[in-house]
Amino acid sequence: MSNLLQKYSIKKSLGTQSKRKFGAVYLVQNKLTLELAVLKSLVKTELNFQLQARLLKEATFSFNTLGLPKTIDFFETETEIIVLKNYSEGMSLDEYWQTIKRRKRIEVFQIILPKLIHLLQILVEQKIVHCDLKPSNIIIHEENGQIEVKLIDFGMALRTDEENHRQTLFPLGYAAPELLLNKLEIVDQRTDQFSLGIIIWKLFTDKLPLMHPNPSIFTNLQLTHPLPDDVELPKGFYPILLKMCNKHQFKTAPNLISKEEILNNLTEGINGRFDNYDEILLSFQSIPIRRNLFWF
Secondary structure (H helix, E strand, O other): OHHHHOOEEEEEEOOOHHHOOOOEEEEEEEOOOOOEEEEEEEEOOOOOHHHHHHHHHHHHOOOOOOOOOOEEEEEEOOOEEEEEEEOOOOEEHHHHHOOOOHHHHHHHHHHHHHHHHHHHHHHHHOOEEOOOOOHHHEEEEEEOOEEEEEEOOOOOOEEOOOOOOOOOOOOOOOOOHHHHOOOHHHOOHHHHHHHHHHHHHHHHHOOOOOOOOOHHHHHHHHHHOOOOOOOOOOOOHHHHHHHHOOOOOOOOOHHHOOHHHHHHHHHHHHHOOOOOHHHHHHHHHOOOEOOOEOOO
16 A cells, blocks of 8 residues: 555545445545546455455456546555546435436436446446446536436446356345345346336435335345335336336245246346346337427
8 A cells, every 4th residue: 555655645535434345445646647546445354355356356347438437556465455446526326316406307317317328338238237236336427517427336246258156245225136146147237227227216206115124124025026106206107117127026935945946036037127228218218298398
C-alpha cells in the first residue's frame, strides 16, 4: 500500500465496514493527473480465501465502455491484494430516485432504462453475468440535464463460458432463485434480467416484494411465491415484470428433492423469462401513455 500511496492520496473511505465485501474501499486521487479512482484492498488471511478469489476475479473485469468499470491497476503480494478501478461519479439509483418527484418518475424511467439495458447487452455480448444487480450498484450522474447511467461492482460477476464452482453471495431481495440455490451452472443473462425486474418493481413501490424481517423466511418466500402485483405500479408494468421475474414456485423444500429436479425446476423458471433485453424494451415501449404517446 505504501508504494501505491506515493502515486495516490486517499480522499475518503467508501461504504460502511458492515457492508463491504472486501477489507477496505477508498476513494483515491492520482497526485499527478488529479483523476479519482476506487481502491479496494484486502489483507490475506487463512479465513478469507474466497474473498481473495473474488477480488482477483473482479480485477479481470475491465471495460473500455463508458458506464462500465475499468481496472486501472492491480497489485498482489504475499500479504495483500489491491485493485484500482476508475471512479464513477454520481449517486446510487435508489438515492437518485428519491430526488425525482413522483409525477416525473415515469419520464425519468424512460431515459434510464434503455441506457442501463445498453450496458447489460454489452455484458451479454461478452458472456458476463453481473450477479449482483441492485440499485446501489447502478450509478446515476446528471449534469446539464443529461443523465448518465453506470454499472459498478463486479465482485460477484461470472463468465458463462467458464466453469464456476464457487459458493456465491447474493443480494437478498434481488437475486434470482438460481443464485439463491447457488446453481451457477445455469446462470445466464436472464439471471440479471430477474434482478432488473425486481429493481423496477421497487422503484415504483418503494419496497421490496415478498419482504420479511426474517432472512430465512424472506428467502423461502422468494422461492415459493410469484412476484406480486401492487397498486403503485404504473398501468401495464406488472405483466412485463412478472415475466422478467418468472420462476418455478417450489412446493417442497429444495433440500428434500434431487439436484436434477432442482436444476430442471430452475431451468423451467428461467426459460419463462424474456429471451433478450430487446424484448423487454419493446414490451415497455408498447405501453401507451399520455394521449397515445409512447415510451422511448
